[in-house]
Every structure is written in structure tokens, then in C-alpha cells.
Amino acid sequence: MALFLARLGAFSARRRRLVFAVWGAVLLAVVVGGATGLKFSDGGFTLGSTESGRALATMEEKFPAAESDDTDDAGTLQLVLTVPAGEQITSTANRTLVADALAEAGRVAHVESVSNPFDANRPYVSADQTTAVATLTLTGLRDDNRETVHEDVVAVAEHARDNGLIAEVGGTVEVAGAEQSPAEAVGAIIAFAILILTFGSLVAAGANMLGALLGLAVGLLGVFAFSAIHPIGATTPTLAAMIGLAVGIDYGLFILARFRTELREGRSIDDAIARSIGTAGSAVVFAGITVIIALVGLSVVRISFITEMGLAAAVTVAVAVLMALTFLPALMRVMGRRALPRKERAGRPPVQPAAEREGLTFLERWIRLVVKRPLVVGGTAIAALLVASIPVLSLTTALSSPGGEDPDSTQRAAYEQIATKFGEGSQNPLLVLVQGSDVATKLPAITEAITGLDHVAAVNPAGVSEAGDAALLQVVPKSGPIDDATRELVHDIRALDADGVELAVTGSTAVDIDTNQMLSNALIVYLVLVVGLSLLLMIVLFRSLLVPLLGTLGFLLSLGTAIGVTVAVFQWGWLDPLFPAPAGNPLLSLLPILLVGILFGLAMDYQVFLVSRMHEAHRHGLSPVEAVLDGFGRTAAVVVAAALIMTSVFAGFAFAESAFVAPIGLALAVGVLADAFVVRMIIVPALLTVFGESAWWMPRWLDRVLPHIDAEGSALEQTDPDATQDLATVR
Template identity: 50%
Template sequence: MALALSRLGAFSHRHRLAVVLVWLVVLVAGGVGAVTLAGETSSRFDIPGQESTVALDRIGEEFGAGSEGATARVVVVAPDGQTVTTPENAGALGALVAEIGELPGVTSATNPLDPAAPSVNREQTTAYSTVTFDAAPGEVTPAQQEALLDVVEGAGEGGLTVEVTGEATQEPPHVGGPAEAIGVVVALLVLAVTYGALAVAGMNLLSALVGVGIGVMGVTIATGFVDLSSTTPTLAAMLGLAVGIDYALFIITRYRQELRHGSDVGTAIATAVGTAGSAVVTAGLTVVIALAGLFVVGIPFLTQMGVAAAATIVVAVLVALTLVPAALGFLGLRALPRTQRGAAADGGGEAGGRGFLLGWAGTVTRRRVGSLLLAVVALAVISVPFFSMQTTLVQMPPEGSTQARADDLLARGFGEGFNGPLTVLFEGDGAAETAARVTPAVAELDDVVIVTPPIPDADGDAALLTVIPESGPTDPATEQLVADLRAELTDLDGGVQASVTGQTAVSVDVARSLDDALPVYLTLVVGLALVLLVLVFRSILVPLVGVLGFLLTIGASLGATVAVFQWGWLADAVNLDSTGPLISLTPILVIGILFGLAMDYQIFLVSRMHEAHSHGVSPLESIRTGFRQAAPVVVAAALIMSSVFAGFVPAGEATIKSIAFALASGILFDAFVVRMVIVPAALALLGERAWWLPRWLRWLPVLDVEGAALEKAAGRHAERPDLVGATRR
């Protein structure tokens, strides 16, 4: 692989203008395609074939509800001591409903005081109007939303309290806000400090932006042909930008090292792509497999998110292997600070120096037992909240928003469960009679407040029963009620079948499916990590150390996320609007993404240690030598990745917010605790045994990540300038 990649790097250098032009053409074509072919994204998260989803589709067929557009609830509360039915309040309410009914895109707005279908609480202090749009959920335009919000705000200036909530008022996710821009600026500053040259830092960032731009525009084009989640483009942008910057960083850093060793520009590019490029391909492959491996969960929307993000990673790898070396060909020696260019041209080499990081490695390897225990205990303590993690698909609106105030008014007027009703669909001959017969038993279940009379369909072979829980839609008691309902309604007489559905039941089913799939997926990625690292390092104990460290990273990352987003610790620091269960997608996506990124650091750091050891350096000195060479890059990469992810936290939508926080914190835990403390301390403890491979596994193929084939081809294996001063065995 190293030889093939070095030839690709040399080709990109020789034909650098053509390579740059090709990528620009692809970028422009992607932009044109995104503008002309893009479709709408979906905010619906469900699993085809699960009971609640099938029942929802059946309700649309039996009762004609499937043709309705997005809806909103306009909640009206009378002044203290009054009711909404007084002549003055009733008149204002009727005028409000009439005005809403004339808004653009609105097909109907119900009158809460209609005697045929009243929507007023028992005390007659709270009422709501259901507003239906002609657009499907997620497709209500900002102008239509703004018109509704303006009317609601104006109506609230009178004596009535008026707020609005519902799917029709939800804003679409955004990419590229001020917070995300701050993350990119931080990344540029870190690159500038790392390189000591602003031009190289800008080139690194620009190449990553080209890759993520092409990837995201490709996902956008796909929305015109495939029903993708609204979260998918944001996830692809977040991950593609972070890894794109890092992969370019790996190659540029190795290129600069080769220049300092006296290589000419063409040779340095070929060697950098053959060595660091091999690590980039291996690391990118782990991310791609981890994301594409989400298909084993069996949830289509999650598979689509994983495949879209994986495709963006592939683009980032291709950019790093072709566009970056082409750009380096234009920069030449200017990739080095001005003070180092003369020494590089004379083959002055690279000073070993101690520096802070080398001192860090010396301290960790000398005090290996204490360092290892301290790091493991610290991550274990941070992981404690993980064991109380709760998940849901119900997204809570931001505190202080009209949606949050409306939900609060509905909960106070009708009960907490009103915001998360459960629907039971009865199908079969005598469905309505069976529903009426079981209603008393349903009403006796724990956490049930109200059971409405059954509503039959036009043919009489289906009926709907609405169950209002006492608890809210994200409460564990509601999840238990779903299970109790299903247990109560099994084996009904007369062949009638009952299905529990509604958005709350869908959320419960998806959350349970994801929780059940989590151990399977974790086992998959851990097994993959072991196999991959055994192939890369031809060792058993090094992969075990890396994988156990990854498990600590996952525990600490999700533990910190639970503490902040579920318990509310440091909530103000991340601009958290409300606390509660994590979005169901968070754990499994975080595991998949962090797996790939953790393996990035493991491969890049430990491969330099393995490279030194394979050249005859003693085990302890190989750790320090490899650490000195690779740790600066890992530090920069971790700071960049965490900054990019953190940029999506302050203003991110609910689905992305917790994922971005978990990734940002997980990167810091993995890079600065696992890879820079636990790994060197554990390898120092193991000594020569760290690189032991059983005889019965020596048939495994050799993945030449360090580029040994290049050294042999160039006759450079006799003495490495970067290993001078290291102790030989």
C-alpha cells in the first residue's frame, strides 16, 4: 500500500495543476447539482415494520389521516379568574381562529369552542386550536411559520395568553452558523501555531473545506432521490470537516519532516503520501467501516446517516491523498517556516530536542504505574453517569420559546400526558365493540388519566382509542405504560388485533430498538478494532490496550454527556435549553464515530513507536521516540477536532447538540488521557512483550503503515535521521 500511495503522491505532484482543476470542477458540479437536484429532508425517525409505525400507516389508510399536512397547536389561556367561554374571550378566540385560517399555507384551523368537537379543559381556562397546513411535516416554509408566529404574538397582547407549538413550527437544521465558524477559526489558529506558517494552515483548512463541501453537496443531491433525515447533512459536515483537517495535517506534517531530512520536494511528497497517507487510508477505512456498519442495527434512517457520513469521509481521504500533495507541490519549501528552509535544503535534519511533550513521555513512562492508575480511575469516575442514561426521540423545545411555553400551558391545563397521547388501533370484525369492552380495563392501568370513547371508521372494521397518560412523553412511566397496554391487549376475542401507536409509542419503540442494538454494535466495532490493530502492529497486547482505552473513552464521553444533558450539570456552559433524556441516536452514533477517530490517534501515534522499534530501538526508547514524532500532530488534531465538534454545541439543534458535545469531549478524553497517558504507560509496563505475536498468527498479512517498503526501495533503512540518539537494542 505504501508504494502504491507514494506513486499516487508523485503523480499528484507532477500533474498538480490538473489535479487542482479536477477537484474544482467536481466542487462546482456538486454546487450546481445541489441547487438544481436537491429535495426535502425528513424529520421523521421511525423503523419500518415495528408495531407503532405499521399502525400509523394503517390509520392513514383506514381513517384518511395520512393525507393531512403538518399541524400546529395554538394554545389560548384565559386571564386569572376568567374562562375562555365568556363572551369577550370567546369573541377574541373566534376572531383569532378566523385570522389563522386565512394565513398562507393553512388549510384549516379548528375552533376550540365548537360544540361538535370542543378542545377546552374541564375548568374551561385553557383551549387549543389545531392548525393544519397544506405542506407535509418539515416542509412548512419559514415565511408561513413567521406569519403564524406574528399572529400569535399579536393575539397575546390582549387579555388572553396565546402560544403555539407543534411540528409545523419547528425550524429546519442549519449548518454554518456563527458558532460553527468559531470552531473553524480555532482550527485555523491551531494549524497556524502547529505549522508556524499561516499559508500552510490556510491551505490545510481550504483543502478540508473542499472535501467537506463536495461531500455535503453530494448528500444534498441525494435528498432529491432518497428520503434522508434532516440531521444527515449536518452530521456529514461536522464529521467531514474534522477528519478532513486532520488527514491533511498528518500528510503535511510528514512532508515537512521529510524536507527537514534533506529530501527534495517531489521525494518528500511521495514519501509523505506513502507513509502518513497509509495511516490516513487505514484510519479513514476504520471510520468508514464503523459508520457503514450501522446497517447491522437494521434501522434504515440510521443506515442512511452512516452511509452518507462514510461517503463524506471517503471524499476527505481522496482529497488528502491527491489535492493536498498537489497543493504542496505549489508551496514547495514554503511549507516550512522561513528560518528552516535553508537548513532543509542542506539536509540539516530535524533536531531531536526534549520539549514539553518529550518530557511528558519521559514522566509517563518512568511513573508508569501511577500514571496508568490515575488515568483509568479518572475516566472510570467520569463514566459513572453513563449507567443512568435514558434515551428518547421526543425533542424538547428550547426553554423560553413559544413552543416550550405552549407545551407547559397544555400540561397545566390538560395534564403532563396530554403532550404525549397514545393511540390504540383496533382492527377486525367488531373492532369498535371490542374497544368499548376493554376500555374499563385500560383505564385501570397505572399512569392512565383519560381513555376517550372509541372512534370507528366508516366501514366499521377498525376503531381508535386515545389513551392520555399521567406522565409526560419522555417519562419512563410512559414507556412502561406502552408495554402494559400491549400486554393487556394481546389475545383479544373475535380475532380483533390491537396495536399501540402515536408519536410517543414510535419514540419508545425506536429507543428500545437502538438500546437493544447498542451492545451488538459495540461488540462489532471492538472486534473490528482488534482485528485491524493486530494487522497493523502485528501484536496482540497493543490492540488490547488500544481497545480497552477506547471503551474507557466511550464510557467517559457518554458519562459526561449524561451529566450535562440529562442531569443539567454545567448546562449554562453549553447553552443548554432544557434537560432530559438523550436523543436515542446519540449513543450509537457516538460509538461509531469515536471508534474511527480513536483508531486515527492509535494508528498515527503507535505506528511511529512501532517504526522506531522495528529499526532496532529499545522498547522504552521507541515509545519516547515515537511519542516525540507523533504526539504534536495528535495534540493538534485533537484540538482541531474537538473545536470543530464543539462549534456545533452552542447553537446546534437538539439532535446534533448532544452528539457534538459527546464527540468533542470524547476526542479530548481519548487523545489526552488514553493515547497520551494510558497507551505509553501500558506499553512501558509491557516492554518487549507489547510487540509479541503468537507463532500461529504470523501468517497474517503485513500492512505497511510505516512505509518500510519505501525505505527498502530507496535504500534508506540503514540509518534514519529521526532515530539518531535513540537507544538500540
């Protein structure tokens, strides 16, 4: 592999005009395709493999009138009116206040009708006579007026408060989504500043950033162009942008750092390009393949938009790898020695070994402390990550937050008020689809059986199909939609002996329960698949069994830390004022599997970049401890810069206002920091020191069976330093 990539890098440098033209043409093609073909889907779930999903499809077929009318031009809101303590909503004076509020609500633009909570046929008054709920049916809603309509109804509630009532607004109308935080752009700026400090050259930093941004543009616009064939979800580009930018910068950083090292060692520009692509480029390929495997593996979840997000992000990573192997060598040939700091360009000042310098750098002192006291330092680091992982024990996940994302909103207050006065499950009833022959006759017995189950507040008939072969029952649980009791109730209903008819449970609550179960089951399969394939790749790369295993176990510590900190911030509410996104909610049920997929790939990046140089040093005859010191000394500074860059990019997303994007951004930022600085720079070197030669052992029979890929460039060591032209022309 190293020789092939060296030839590719040399060819790209020698034919740089052709390379620039090809990438320019590709960019132009995806710009045109993206501009003309961009189509977004609703990003919903496809759950045909679950009982609730199949039942929902059947229900919509047999009961078309039961389908939700919450479309682009219709929706509902709830006006929840409560009297102060000691009063009743049914008193004459309070009835008048309620009537005034409802009349005012009816005059709001796009409010088609307002229900009367005192209607004897369909009352909506709490048992203690303190709360009344009116449903506002809306029409003519569009993206440009939804927020205005919502604000007008909130103004009605505020007027009712002025008149002495306690009023809140809840319902299903979605207000305009939160805008992206400018911190995301700040993260990219910080990343560029880190590049300048790392390289000491504005030219090198600019080339690195240019390659990353161009690769991101090609990847994202390619995804947009594909949307003309298959519409994509609105959140799909977010993950692709987050991952594509981070790995694009990092891959360029590793190759440019190796290029500068080769120049400092006296090689010609062309030879330095070829060797940097053959060595660091090999690590980039392995790292990129690992990330792509993790992202593509998300398809095992069998939820369409997660699969879509994973594939889109994998495309941006693949483009970033290709950009680093072709476009970057062309840029390096244009830069030449300007990739070095100005004081090093004229001549070739040799890089003094650490032993010959007057003092050690901070990172060199760091690694010497680690290998001197491996058990103490490594054990302390492991204990610290385990402590940071403790909040994982209280992790609660949900597909959506009952009552809305913002705990301080009037929507959440309305939801909680109705839950308190009318029952926890009153707003999230289960729908039981009864199918079979003679359904109408058997329905009373089925209703009685369901009513007798634990955690059931009420069972109400919701209709019989025209053909008479299906019926709907609305089951109101005593518990809330994310409570364990509700999940048990769903399972109990499905387990009933229904005397020749089929019972299926659906509705939003059942869909959430089935989705969480699907994600839990898929996570196990996903871990086995992704970790297994990645372990195999690293065994081939490092010719060791223990090193890949240590890398994987270290990832679990990073994952626990990432989720633990995210739980503390977004579920417990720690540091809430620092983050615009709402806190105090269960985390999104999709977060763990997304985090596993993304963080595992990135964690293996650092394992490959750091340990490959240690392996290279050990292969050249250094002892295990000397190999750790040598490999760490050659790559640590670059890995530190790479980790800080990734953290900057992800931290920008952590400050987004979206309750979906922000926890992912924070978890990835924390995960990268923990993995790069604690796992890869403390725990792994400490354990490699403890295990010594055993860390690099592999059975001879396995070594013979596995392919030898030469990712570290041993073939290049036998190549004439001035043979770059041969590397570029040999086919």
C-alpha cells in the first residue's frame, strides 16, 4: 500500500494542473447538481419491521378518517385555563372569564374553531373543577406564519392571566426551528488558528484548511445532488458537515506534518511528498476506512434517516481521504519549502534529537512520566474516566420529550398541567387495533380484559371499520409515555389471549417504545459488527492482538465519559446557562448509537496515528519503552493539534440551540478530548509499557495468514531518495 500511495502522491504533485482541473470539474458538477436537485424529506421514521409500525399502516388503511390532520396547513393548539387555589373553573364569574378568553382566541387569524370545554357532550374539565382545556383548530398555516399564530395565541393566554386565570398554551403546532449557533463558525476559526500555531506557516495552515473545506463542499454538495433522486432529511447534512470538516482538517494535518518532517530531514520536495503520502497517507487510509465502517454500519439500526445520516457522513469522509491523497500533494508541490516556518526555508536545519537538546518539551516530559510510573499514572487516568462515566447509570432516553423540548416553555407547562389534572397518560393514549372476524361482538370482552390490566386508567371505543373486520380502542394509561409502567402495559396488551382476534398496539407512545427497543437490539449487533471489523483491520495493521484490544477497551472509557458528561449537562442540567439548547430532558434515544458509530471511528484515528509510529519504531529494533517514547515524540504534537481542532469543530455544534444537535456536539467534543489526551496519550502508552514485548506479539500462524499491507512504508526505505520521478511514472 505504501508504495502505491507514494506513486499516487508523486503523480498528483507532478500532474498538479490536471489534479486541480479534475477536482474543479467535480466541484462544478456537484454545485450544479446540488443547486438544482436539493430536496428535503420530513426525516421521519420507517418502522415497518415493528408491530406498532405495521399496525399504524393498517390503521391508516382501515380508518382513513383517523389519520392525523396536522399537515402543512392545519394543526391544533390547546388553551389550558386554571383558576387560583380555592376557586372552581365552573363558577359563574370564572365561566365568564373562560368564555372571554375563548372568544378572543377565536378572533386570532388562522384559528378555524375553538372547542367549548363546558360542552355537556364532550366536556374537558378536570375532576376537581379547577382546570378547563379548549382545543383550537387551525388552518392555513405556513412556514412563514406559524410562529406569528403561536405568538398570537400566547398573547390570548397572557390576557387571561391579566384577568386572574392561570393560562398556558400547548398543542401540536411546531414553532419555527432554532437557528444554528454562530459558535459553529467560531469553532472553524479556532481550528484554523490552531493550524497556524502548529505549522508556524500561514501557507501550510491555509493549504490544510483549503483542502478540508473543498473536500467538505464536494461531499456535501454531492449529497445534495443525490437528494434529487432520493430526498434527504433536514438533519442529514448537519452530521455530514460535522464529521467531514473535522476529519478533513485532521487528515491534512497528519500528512502535512509528515511532509514537513521529510523536508527537515533533507529530502527533496518531490521525494518528501511521495514519502509523506506513502507513510502518513497509509495511516489516513486506515483511519478513514475505520470511520467509514462505523458510519455505514449505522444501517443495521434499520431506521431510514439514521442510515441516511451515516451514509452521507461516510461520503464526506471518503471525499476527505481522496482529497488528502490527491489534492493535498498537488498543493504541497505548489507550496514547496514554504510549508516550513520562514526561518527554516532557506536551509535545512537538522532536527536535534531530544537527548541532544538542552531541555525537554512538555509532551516529552509527559510521556517520560507515563512510562516511568505506568501503573500509577495509567490507573489514575482509568479511575478518572470511570468517575466521569458515573452519570451513565442514570441515563434516560426518549424519542421525543413529552410536552416539548424546552422545560421553561408554556407548551411544557400546559402539558404538565393537563397531566396533573387529567392523568399522566391522558395526552398520550395507546391505540389498540383489533382485527378478526365478528369484531363488534367480541369487543366488549376485549375492552373488559384490557380494563382489568395494571396501569390502565380508561378504555374508550374509537370506531369500527366499514368492513367490520377491525376496531380501534383508545387506552389511556395511568403513567406517562416514557415511564416503565407504560412500556409494561404495551407488552401486557400484546400478550392478551383475545379469543380468535389479533390485538396490535400502536400510536405515538407505542412507536417510541418499539423504537427504543429496536435501537437497543441494534446497538449490540452494531457494536459486534463495527468493533469486529475494525479490530481485524488493526490486527492487520499493527501485527498484534493486544494493541487493537487495548485500543477498543480505551474507546469504551471514552464513550462512557462522553455520555456521562452529556447526561450531567443536558439531562441533569449542570452548566445549563452556558448552553443555548434546553436541558432537563431525557436524551434522544438515537444519541447512544450515533455516538458509538462516530466516536469509535474517531478514536481509532488517534490509535492508528499514534501507535503506528510506535510500531514502526519497534519494528526498527527499539525496545517497547523506547518505541513508545520515539513514536510518541514524533506524533504527539500533531495529535494534540488534531484533537484540539476536532474539539473546536464539535464544540461549535454543542452551542447550537437544537436539542438534537447540541448533545451530539458536546458528547463528541468530550469524547475526543478524553480519547486523545487520556486514553491515547496516557492509558495506552502506560499499558504498552506494562505489557512490554507481549503487546506486540501475534501467533506465527496468524501472521502468515493475514495480508501484509505495509502501511508504514518499509518498501519506501529501500527507494532512492531521488527516485520520485520513478514512483510517479511506474504503473
